[in-house]
Amino acid sequence: MGLGTDRLSINNSSNEIYANATIINNVDQLKEVAAKFDRGWIVIDHTAWIRISSDIQKYINDEFQLEASDGNIRIYSWGINKSLKDGLK
Numbered sequence: 808m809g810l811g812t813d814r815l816s817i818n819n820s821s822n823e824i825y826a827n828a829t830i831i832n833n834v835d836q837l838k839e840v841a842a843k844f845d846r847g848w849i850v851i852d853h854t855a856w857i858r859i860s861s862d863i864q865k866y867i868n869d870e871f872q873l874e875a876s877d878g879n880i881r882i883y884s885w886g887i888n889k890s891l892k893d894g895l896k
Contacts, residue, residue, distance in 0.1 A: 831863070833863070834863055834866050837863060837866060837867075838866075841885050846884065846885060846886030847884065847885055847886065848883065848884050848887075849867060849871060849881075849883040850880065850881075851880070851881050851883075852879055852880050852881075853878075853879050853880070856881065867883055871883040871884060871885050872884050872885065872887070874887075
């Protein structure tokens with residue numbers, strides 16, 4: 808996992824110190840989250856992006872929709888467009 812997340816967790820828990828989000832350590836965990844929820848968001852800044860492993864980066868780029876990026880922060884989604892289309896039926 809890139810440079811590691813130990814110092815970014817709350818009291819050595821599985822939650823990230825800034826947003827209290829669950830830390831995802833590998834592609835399998837990311838796949839589990841995406842499968843568990845019909846839709847969701849990944850908001851990640853450049854510093855976090857370079858800290859995650861290349862296999863997680865590849866999975867995010869291949870499987871999720873890039874909604875916005877300003878060069879520092881990227882916002883990805885899954886299931887959002889499908890939910891919107893289903894709602895229009």
